[in-house]
Amino acid sequence: MSYIGRFAPSPTGPLHFGSLLTAVASYCDAKTNHGKWLVRIEDTDIPRIYPHSEAHILSCIDAFQFEPDAEIIFQKDRLDLYEQVLEQLKQIQAVYACQCTRKMLGSNHIYAGTCRDLHLDFNQQAIRLKVADQLICFDDRLQGQQCSNLHHELGDFVLKRRDGIISYQLAVVVDDYLQGITHVVRGADLLDNTARQIWLGSLLNYPTLSYMHLPLAMNDQGQKLSKQNMAQALDTSKAPELLQQAILALGQPNIELDQPRIMLKQAVQQWNIALIPKGIHLAGIYL
Incomplete structure (x- = not known):
């Protein structure tokens, strides 16, 4: 490679x-x-x-x-490229609209999936990516094996903020690929x-x-x-x-x-x- x-x-x-x-x-x-x-x-x-x-x-x-x-x-x-990928994720139902504000979430850093099944309209809402209850592991060349369960440690996370800002997580993945x-x-x-x-x-x-x-x-x-x-x-x-x-x-x-x-x-x-x-x-x- x-x-x-x-x-x-x-x-x-x-x-x-x-x-x-x-x-x-x-x-x-x-x-x-x-x-x-x-x-x-x-x-x-x-x-x-x-x-x-x-x-x-x-x-x-x-x-x-x-x-x-x-x-x-x-x-x-x-930005248009990231929007295209968001559309892909909508097509496979991997994302959903979220109306939760920081004030509503409080200090809890693990998102509880509050909006996951509400089927809200995407317009002027944050967009979250669904995560699964499974272990994700990789071998870091310097730090050794790393494992995380996003469901338990983080919850569904934001790919696009309510104010329209594309998240680091989405942009970096798309650009690394492209x-x-x-x-x-x-x-x-x-x-x-x-x-x-x-x-x-x-x-x-x-x-x-x-x-x-x-x-x-x-x-x-x-x-x-x-x-x-x-x-x-x-x-x-x-x-x-x-x-x-x-x-x-x-x-x-x-x-x-x-x-x-x-x-x-x-x-x-x-x-x-x-x-x-x-x-x-x-x-x-x-x-």
């Missing part, structure tokens, strides 16, 4: 060091397997897009001299999303992907680096130094400071996933 990987940041804030770890790991893993590496901007959640963050993402791709193997795509330009993605390398904070995506993909008869979830970089407060935790934006003027730091954080052999393109080439030659630290969190403290 040919290898096609991707880096798929969301422009809800500027890229930070944790984002760089994912970019480097996904790039090196694709290239060491003689595969393709694509970039996709996951911007369906339009109200949460942070000003100028898309421009920062693109400037980082250039500054770190990553070389995508296809044109960068933006999910906000593909782009021919075979391998997903991303942060361990997305590990619990994987069973949802496997389930949705199976209903659409999409091929199962290979997954590798990386340990997360943590700040001095014991929090993962994230836009919500105000992680520092990548300083593109320090691209070689940050690239070297990312390689070392991933447990890989050191690379000499040089032009990022040359550093990445050396990193690909030395790439060994057996050296990536095990677990969900990296031991060091990062900014």
Whole structure:
């Protein structure tokens, strides 16, 4: 099977060091397997897009001299495709309209199926995907076997919000399929999303992907680096130094400071996933 990987940041804030770890790991893993590496901007959640963050993402791709193997795509330009897939799911009765608001649901994070059998009109309602009471398992290349029962742990989940926003779960599954993605390398904070995506993909008869979830970089407060935790934006003027730091954080052999393109080439030659630290969190403290 040919290898096609991707880096798929969301422009809800500027890229930070944790984002760089994912970019480097996904790039090196694709290239060491003689595969393709694509970039996709996951911007369906339009109200949460942070000003100028898309421009920062693109400037980082250039500054770190990553070389995508296809044109960068933006999910906000593909909304019609997601609507077509929702229609497919309606045809097989895999989804239903839901009128439940956050206030109605309260603090319960497991949806009880309140609207499943009400047969509500889809107009101006959320759309939920039906899940089954069964175990979904996959072998993560780094984290080992993972199993989830969505019925007991989550319940039927939303694919399209009441305000019309397409969910991450739907967009990522559709785009991974349409782009021919075979391998997903991303942060361990997305590990619990994987069973949802496997389930949705199976209903659409999409091929199962290979997954590798990386340990997360943590700040001095014991929090993962994230836009919500105000992680520092990548300083593109320090691209070689940050690239070297990312390689070392991933447990890989050191690379000499040089032009990022040359550093990445050396990193690909030395790439060994057996050296990536095990677990969900990296031991060091990062900014």
